[in-house]
Amino acid sequence: MNEAELWALFLNATLVNNFVLAYFLGICPFLGVSAQLQSASRMGLAVTFVMLVASLCAWAINRLLGMIGAEYLALISYIVVIASAVQLVEMFVRKTSPALFKSLGIFLPLITTNCAILAVALFQTRRDYGLAEGLVFALGAGVGFTLALVLMAGIRERLRLVDVPDPVKGVAVTLVLAGILSLAFTGFAGIGGTA
Amino acid sequence: MNWPEVEVADAITSTETENGAQRLRAGLWRENPILVQALGMCPVLAVSNTAVNALTMSLATASVLLASAIVISSLRGIIPPQVRLACFVLIIATFVTLTDMLIEAFALELHRALGAFLSLIVVNCMILSRIEIMASRQPVSVAALDALGTGAGFALGLVTLGSLREVLGFGTLFGNRVMPEQFEPWQVMQMPGGGFFTLAMLVIAFTLLDRRFSRRELRA
Numbered sequence: 102m103n104e105a106e107l108w109a110l111f112l113n114a115t116l117v118n119n120f121v122l123a124y125f126l127g128i129c130p131f132l133g134v135s136a137q138l139q140s141a142s143r144m145g146l147a148v149t150f151v152m153l154v155a156s157l158c159a160w161a162i163n164r165l166l167g168m169i170g171a172e173y174l175a176l177i178s179y180i181v182v183i184a185s186a187v188q189l190v191e192m193f194v195r196k197t198s199p200a201l202f203k204s205l206g207i208f209l210p211l212i213t214t215n216c217a218i219l220a221v222a223l224f225q226t227r228r229d230y231g232l233a234e235g236l237v238f239a240l241g242a243g244v245g246f247t248l249a250l251v252l253m254a255g256i257r258e259r260l261r262l263v264d265v266p267d268p269v270k271g272v273a274v275t276l277v278l279a280g281i282l283s284l285a286f287t288g289f290a291g292i293g294g295t296a
Numbered sequence: 297m298n299w300p301e302v303e304v305a306d307a308i309t310s311t312e313t314e315n316g317a318q319r320l321r322a323g324l325w326r327e328n329p330i331l332v333q334a335l336g337m338c339p340v341l342a343v344s345n346t347a348v349n350a351l352t353m354s355l356a357t358a359s360v361l362l363a364s365a366i367v368i369s370s371l372r373g374i375i376p377p378q379v380r381l382a383c384f385v386l387i388i389a390t391f392v393t394l395t396d397m398l399i400e401a402f403a404l405e406l407h408r409a410l411g412a413f414l415s416l417i418v419v420n421c422m423i424l425s426r427i428e429i430m431a432s433r434q435p436v437s438v439a440a441l442d443a444l445g446t447g448a449g450f451a452l453g454l455v456t457l458g459s460l461r462e463v464l465g466f467g468t469l470f471g472n473r474v475m476p477e478q479f480e481p482w483q484v485m486q487m488p489g490g491g492f493f494t495l496a497m498l499v500i501a502f503t504l505l506d507r508r509f510s511r512r513e514l515r516a
Contacts, residue, residue, distance in 0.1 A: 122488060124342055124488075125338055125342040125491065126338055126342070128338045129421055173393060173397070176392065176393050177386065180385055180418055180419075181385075184385065214421055214424060215419070216419045216420075219415075219418065220416060223412040223415050223416065227412055268503040268507070276492050276493075276495050276496035276499065277492070277493065277496045279492045280489040280490070280491075280492030280493040283487070283488045283489035284489040287487060
């Protein structure tokens with residue numbers, strides 16, 4: 102796998118097959134943490150980091166389970182390892198940067214149940230990515246998630262000044278916005294090939 | 297955005313006086329997981345492009361929810377509270393792996409169409425929230441009925457979504473043509489954006505309907 106192909110993989114995961122807008126992954130934090138620009142970008146950073154860790158762990162788990170011939174345990178192992186990884190990240194953040202820890206709050210432990218993280222592990226297994234490809238894919242997915250979250254937060258900060266009809270307030274208007282964003286992202290189709 | 301916290305808090309206070317039959321009805325309408333609580337949509341919206349996919353996905357999710365609710369409810373005295381989340385997730389993951397293997401064995405085509413999204417049922421927040429709120433605190437019968445109601449409400453929302461998208465996006469329903477031949481399929485409904493739009497419309501329709509019903513109840 103050469104450099105150009107890795108770039109293609111990265112662009113594909115970030116723009117064309119954006120995790121949030123094309124695969125509907127990580128919708129819960131996408132709707133929950135996208136009210137403010139600052140917390141959105143921090144959340145994106147944390148998720149990207151955990152995705153990289155998850156990708157690395159999934160690669161190791163696959164090698165290990167392949168050796169003992171117990172592939173059916175893959176799903177359970179991913180979940181347990183991701184949960185422990187999030188726990189470690191939480192301890193690390195609390196020690197090194199209490200301010201960041203405070204601002205992320207409950208959403209840090211909730212990363213465990215973020216489907217986008219598990220999806221990174223599952224997709225890279227399904228597509229037989231190697232270590233380098235897996236890491237690039239995870240980075241692309243994370244950057245794409247952050248991009249979608251930050252875009253949404255920017256729109257929603259402006260939406261506060263707009264007069265929205267009563268029954269559309271809340272979930273519905275956010276979903277419509279997500280739909281429009283998703284349509285806009287289809288304009289990237291073709292960049293980075295198909296995967 | 298403030299809906300999940302409010303809804304969950306309401307659910308906790310309202311369960312104390314309710315019995316199983318009421319829980320069954322609550323899951324279908326008043327606390328519908330998709331249309332009211334906006335929970336567990338991540339792995340699900342992705343496969344709502346046709347009615348068959350939506351039906352399989354919601355049946356798989358509902359059966360995982362029911363099985364784990366029964367098991368966790370019967371183990372609720374044994375599971376230590378400190379490690380309860382890890383235990384819940386392990387039990388759910390076991391049932392998801394089982395369901396995944398069953399579908400692969402009996403419907404390979406469907407299994408291919410659903411892909412990795414079947415495994416993603418594990419991190420469906422709807423399941424975990426029902427387990428945490430109901431199954432880990434209530435006797436087996438109430439937990440099972442609550443799981444049934446929530447599962448049915450989930451299927452109701454998802455299959456409606458899938459049918460709408462299939463009819464408008466392909467002109468078919470469950471693979472049978474329902475629109476006339478001249479009908480030009482709406483490309484947008486097949487795309488991810490169409491899923492967001494359709495769900496938004498469903499949520500609005502639900503809100504309006506629910507208001508009309510509660511107004512009628514007030515008058516009666």
